[in-house]
Amino acid sequence: xxxxxxxxxxxxxxxxxxxxxxxxxxxxxxxxxxxxxxxxxxxxxxxxxxxxxxxxxxxxxxxxxxxxxxxxxxxxxxxxxxxxxxxxxxxxxxxxxxxxxxxxxxxxxxxxxxxxxxxxxxxxxxxxxxxxxxxxxxxxxxxxxxxxxxxxxxxxxxxxxxxxxxxxxxxxxxxxxxxxxxxxxxxxxxxxxxxxxxxxxxxxxxxxxxxxxxxxxxxxxxxxxxxxxxxxxxxxxxxxxxxxxxxxxxxxxxxxxxxxxxxxxxxxxxxxxxxxxxxxxxxxxxxxxxxxxxxxxxxxxxxxxxxxxxxxxxxxxx
Amino acid sequence: xxxxxxxxxxxxxxxxxxxxxxxxxxxxxxxxxxxxxxxxxxxxxxxxxxxxxxxxxxxxxxxxxxxxxxxxxxxxxxxxxxxxxxxxxxxxxxxxxxxxxxxxxxxxxxxxxxxxxxxxxxxxxxxxxxxxxxxxxxxxxxxxxxxxxxxxxxxxxxxxxxxxxxxxxxxxxxxxxxxxxxxxxxxxxxxxxxxxxxxxxxxxxxxxxxxxxxxxxxxxxxxxxxxxxxxxxxxxxxxxx
Numbered sequence: 001x002x003x004x005x006x007x008x009x010x011x012x013x014x015x016x017x018x019x020x021x022x023x024x025x026x027x028x029x030x031x032x033x034x035x036x037x038x039x040x041x042x043x044x045x046x047x048x049x050x051x052x053x054x055x056x057x058x059x060x061x062x063x064x065x066x067x068x069x070x071x072x073x074x075x076x077x078x079x080x081x082x083x084x085x086x087x088x089x090x091x092x093x094x095x096x097x098x099x100x101x102x103x104x105x106x107x108x109x110x111x112x113x114x115x116x117x118x119x120x121x122x123x124x125x126x127x128x129x130x131x132x133x134x135x136x137x138x139x140x141x142x143x144x145x146x147x148x149x150x151x152x153x154x155x156x157x158x159x160x161x162x163x164x165x166x167x168x169x170x171x172x173x174x175x176x177x178x179x180x181x182x183x184x185x186x187x188x189x190x191x192x193x194x195x196x197x198x199x200x201x202x203x204x205x206x207x208x209x210x211x212x213x214x215x216x217x218x219x220x221x222x223x224x225x226x227x228x229x230x231x232x233x234x235x236x237x238x239x240x241x242x243x244x245x246x247x248x249x250x251x252x253x254x255x256x257x258x259x260x261x262x263x264x265x266x267x268x269x270x271x272x273x274x275x276x277x278x279x280x281x282x283x284x285x286x287x288x289x290x291x292x293x294x295x296x297x298x299x300x301x302x303x304x305x306x307x308x309x310x311x312x313x314x315x316x317x318x
Numbered sequence: 319x320x321x322x323x324x325x326x327x328x329x330x331x332x333x334x335x336x337x338x339x340x341x342x343x344x345x346x347x348x349x350x351x352x353x354x355x356x357x358x359x360x361x362x363x364x365x366x367x368x369x370x371x372x373x374x375x376x377x378x379x380x381x382x383x384x385x386x387x388x389x390x391x392x393x394x395x396x397x398x399x400x401x402x403x404x405x406x407x408x409x410x411x412x413x414x415x416x417x418x419x420x421x422x423x424x425x426x427x428x429x430x431x432x433x434x435x436x437x438x439x440x441x442x443x444x445x446x447x448x449x450x451x452x453x454x455x456x457x458x459x460x461x462x463x464x465x466x467x468x469x470x471x472x473x474x475x476x477x478x479x480x481x482x483x484x485x486x487x488x489x490x491x492x493x494x495x496x497x498x499x500x501x502x503x504x505x506x507x508x509x510x511x512x513x514x515x516x517x518x519x520x521x522x523x524x525x526x527x528x529x530x531x532x533x534x535x536x537x538x539x540x541x542x543x544x545x546x547x548x549x550x551x552x553x554x555x556x557x558x559x
């Protein structure tokens with residue numbers, strides 16, 4: 001029995017297919033779902049957490065069907081959305097206590113103390129959550145999510161908007177939970193974090209899995225080196241043997257080659273001959289960014305501007 | 319039930335800590351009571367304060383109830399609702415807790431208004447009469463909070479909801495029997511006031527004040543409340559699945 005298992009999971013919104021026949025198995029690992037905005041990440045998470053019903057296919061969490069046994073599913077999962085929804089006018093302790101009571105945990109007060117200690121929030125537990133930093137709020141949310149010892153945790157963009165140190169701390173906690181046998185399902189925009197911390201990643205685009213595997217495996221599918229070229233003005237495409245175009249992002253065009261040092265002058269020459277004005281070139285090892293670019297193509301700003309989010313940001317809520 | 323109580327507790331603590339809101343919700347009805355109840359030179363009734371107090375009590379429930387429909391909307395747009403819905407707690411307990419919390423909060427505020435009214439000269443009623451008054455206020459509170467929660471779920475953004483409450487509150491109050499008896503109203507106003515749900519509650523409390531038990535009005539209010547709660551539950555399920 002897998003922690004998360006989906007079979008042909010599909011969600012249509014009218015004529016738009018948000019998630020298209022997703023078949024996936026995740027088990028006792030840190031799984032990262034990556035994808036551009038609007039690719040179906042959040043829709044997938046909403047279906048797996050029983051917050052949205054699918055159009056077709058099925059999903060099971062710990063052997064329970066998300067549609068037929070939603071309450072069973074809800075008992076063994078936790079869901080932390082990206083909004084950082086903590087009650088800022090309540091103390092950290094009160095925030096977690098609400099969750100302990102809602103889940104009906106025995107000895108809620110002791111459990112809350114224990115979790116606040118695990119998340120390193122004990123000394124600030126009785127301060128109002130509005131005095132907490134972004135990283136502390138996220139840890140508080142993790143404490144809330146852990147009150148009933150779930151088997152699977154869904155984290156939507158857990159490190160969004162946090163500084164480097166806070167991100168590291170959050171990932172350390174995620175790792176610790178995973179070591180205790182918990183399955184962690186994360187969505188993220190940060191490729192470097194996915195590369196570093198996820199056991200496996202799935203890259204989703206237009207509702208379909210475009211790449212799936214260990215970060216190292218996915219990177220190995222590219223050739224040994226990646227050459228990134230910055231051109232001024234329009235790019236006229238070229239074809240050279242031994243190099244492969246990965247994709248284009250802004251004015252940067254990336255190629256992959258088996259021997260980058262030798263491909264570099266050949267590439268520069270070919271680009272100039274095709275009429276491109278090359279401003280800069282660089283050579284490096286492949287990253288998950290390159291895998292992403294190759295599977296998904298250029299990332300566009302798909303999401304509309306949400307005014308209330310902006311206003312909440314101004315008020316210092318998010 | 320445990321879920322309902324926990325949700326109510328959460329909203330209650332948040333309310334107590336938000337002191338500006340606590341005071342501001344009382345200023346308007348207290349001002350009406352003092353400036354209109356005491357100062358207005360009216361001829362149609364002996365103790366105008368006794369006449370206007372039921373209207374002000376119902377108004378307190380109306381103003382505090384109608385705007386707090388947005389409590390659920392805020393939980394939704396700020397991301398709390400999704401967290402709660404992903405829990406094994408029965409989902410409807412969120413809706414029930416909001417309706418009860420808003421109603422109970424309104425009742426607490428009307429109690430303060432009631433005390434002010436008595437202090438400035440309103441007639442003191444017997445315990446049974448106060449009991450009935452509270453029953454009427456409770457039913458009206460459930461009606462208003464379920465109504466406003468439903469509208470908030472539909473409108474889904476804070477500004478249009480604020481516009482809605484501003485648009486609804488005062489016209490409802492002025493076209494009710496709060497300020498004057500039916501026989502001194504112009505004909506067109508009387509026609510509106512007769513079907514205004516506020517008048518049902520106000521008239522019922524006035525009847526209680528005269529010593530009768532307004533069975534019909536209470537039944538009607540209970541019926542109104544029940545219908546709106548059912549509609550509210552339906553909208554809630556539609557919005558959350």
